Amino acid sequence: MLELRLRSLIASLAVRTEAWVLDEPVALLDAGEWGLAFEALCDNVYDAEMKVFPGEVVEIESIGAQLGSTRRSWRLVRELLVAEN
Numbered sequence: 499m500l501e502l503r504l505r506s507l508i509a510s511l512a513v514r515t516e517a518w519v520l521d522e523p524v525a526l527l528d529a530g531e532w533g534l535a536f537e538a539l540c541d542n543v544y545d546a547e548m549k550v551f552p553g554e555v556v557e558i559e560s561i562g563a564q565l566g567s568t569r570r571s572w573r574l575v576r577e578l579l580v581a582e583n
Contacts, residue, residue: 500532500564504539507557511543511550519546533565540572549580 504527508520519542526535540558543550550558555576562572 500561501527503557503561504532504535507554507561508539510554511539511548515543515546515548519543519548533567536561536565537567537569537571540569540575544571544574544578548578550575550578552579555579 504523508523508527512520520539523535523539523542526532526538540562558572558575562569
């Protein structure tokens with residue numbers, strides 16, 4: 499279930515970002531490293547200053563909580579929040 503949620507989130511983000519943002523997270527996810535994939539995804543999204551929609555932020559926060567992640571990077575993604583069109 500978590501893997502599917504991560505893949506769905508990546509697919510949602512993929513339509514409006516450059517490949518480098520998702521390359522590492524996808525490779526880690528394919529290797530079964532879900533936690534590392536999630537952390538890399540959040541770091542890259544933040545580094546790219548990519549705009550994220552409210553539903554994506556909710557999903558990122560939910561996945562972070564489910565993983566028990568204490569990393570600050572997924573919390574910082576909220577700063578990139580934009581209104582849905």
